[in-house]
Amino acid sequence: MKVLVTGGAGFIGSHLVKLLANGGINVRVLDSLIHGQKEGLPKAVEFIQGDIRDSDAVKHAMQDITHIVHLAALVSVTESMTDPVSTNNVNVAGTENVLFSARESGAMRFVYATSAAVYGDEPSLPKKESSPLRPLSPYAVSKVINELQSDMYNRVFGLSTIGLRFFNVYGLGQSGNHPYASVIPRWIEMLKKEKSITIYGDGSQTRDFVHVRDVAEAIYSALMSDATGVFNVASGKETSLNDLLLIIKNKYPKQFEIKNETARAGDILRSVADISESKRALSFKPTIEITNGIEELLIS
Incomplete structure (x- = not known):
C-alpha cells in the first residue's frame, strides 16, 4: 500500500500524513506550498512540490501509488465569492487532473474531501447525505461538481471513490492569520494578540465543529474501507457562535472585546450533521469534545 496525499502539507493533510506515517504506511505528498508547510511533515515522507492543475506534476506524483487522498483545494467560501474563477480552476479542473491520473495509473482507492x-441553505436538520444540495457560493458549487466527477469515475471507469463531507474542522496547526480564516482559529489568534473578536451577525448561527484528529481518523477509515458514495464527517452536535464564545470565556483567563459586524454573503445560518451513515459504513466515532479542543488551542 502506497498513499498519495494531495494537499498533504496543509492543515488536515499534515495531521493525516502523520497518522499514516506513524502507522508504518508508505506516504507521498503532493503540495504546492501556497498554503501548506513542508517543515511539519515526518522526515520519512516523500514530498513533491507541485500544483494539481499541472497534469505532468500529478502524473509524476501518481507513479506506483495504490491509494489516493485528495485534499488539495482552495477552501475559502469568502474568497470564492470574489474570485470564483481561481476556485473553479483549482477545485474542479485540478480534481479532474487527479482523478484522470488515478484512473490511468490503475490506483485502487480514491478518497476525496468535499464539504x-x-x-x-437547505432548511432541514440534521443534514443527511440524502438532503437536497443548495450551494450558496462558488466554493460550494465546486464541491458539488467534485462529487459528480468522482461518482462518474466510480460508475463509468470502476475507480473506487468515496467523498467525505467535512463540516467545520478545527484544531492545532490551523492558520488564523488571514482575514478569511475559519472562526475558531481566527478568534484564538485574535485573543493571543490581545485584539477584539468579531462576530458576523448576531452569533445565533450554528456550526458542527469537528476536531482535526477525528477527521484524520475518518479519512484513514475511508482508505481502508470499500464503501463508496459520500459521507458526513462531523461531531453530530450543533454549536452556536454564542455558545462557542461562552466556552472560550470559561477557558480564557483574560477579558476581551467583542465586535458585531453585518452577516457575510454566502454564510450558512444553521448546520449540524447526521453522522449515522459514517458510523455504520466507516465505524466513525468522534472522540474529542469541543470544550477539550478549545482548551488545547488556548494553551498551545
Missing part, C-alpha cells in the same frame, strides 16, 4: 457547504 458541508454543499447543503447550503
Whole structure:
C-alpha cells in the first residue's frame, strides 16, 4: 500500500500524513506550498512540490501509488465569492487532473474531501447525505461538481471513490492569520494578540465543529474501507457562535472585546450533521469534545 496525499502539507493533510506515517504506511505528498508547510511533515515522507492543475506534476506524483487522498483545494467560501474563477480552476479542473491520473495509473482507492457547504441553505436538520444540495457560493458549487466527477469515475471507469463531507474542522496547526480564516482559529489568534473578536451577525448561527484528529481518523477509515458514495464527517452536535464564545470565556483567563459586524454573503445560518451513515459504513466515532479542543488551542 502506497498513499498519495494531495494537499498533504496543509492543515488536515499534515495531521493525516502523520497518522499514516506513524502507522508504518508508505506516504507521498503532493503540495504546492501556497498554503501548506513542508517543515511539519515526518522526515520519512516523500514530498513533491507541485500544483494539481499541472497534469505532468500529478502524473509524476501518481507513479506506483495504490491509494489516493485528495485534499488539495482552495477552501475559502469568502474568497470564492470574489474570485470564483481561481476556485473553479483549482477545485474542479485540478480534481479532474487527479482523478484522470488515478484512473490511468490503475490506483485502487480514491478518497476525496468535499464539504458541508454543499447543503447550503437547505432548511432541514440534521443534514443527511440524502438532503437536497443548495450551494450558496462558488466554493460550494465546486464541491458539488467534485462529487459528480468522482461518482462518474466510480460508475463509468470502476475507480473506487468515496467523498467525505467535512463540516467545520478545527484544531492545532490551523492558520488564523488571514482575514478569511475559519472562526475558531481566527478568534484564538485574535485573543493571543490581545485584539477584539468579531462576530458576523448576531452569533445565533450554528456550526458542527469537528476536531482535526477525528477527521484524520475518518479519512484513514475511508482508505481502508470499500464503501463508496459520500459521507458526513462531523461531531453530530450543533454549536452556536454564542455558545462557542461562552466556552472560550470559561477557558480564557483574560477579558476581551467583542465586535458585531453585518452577516457575510454566502454564510450558512444553521448546520449540524447526521453522522449515522459514517458510523455504520466507516465505524466513525468522534472522540474529542469541543470544550477539550478549545482548551488545547488556548494553551498551545
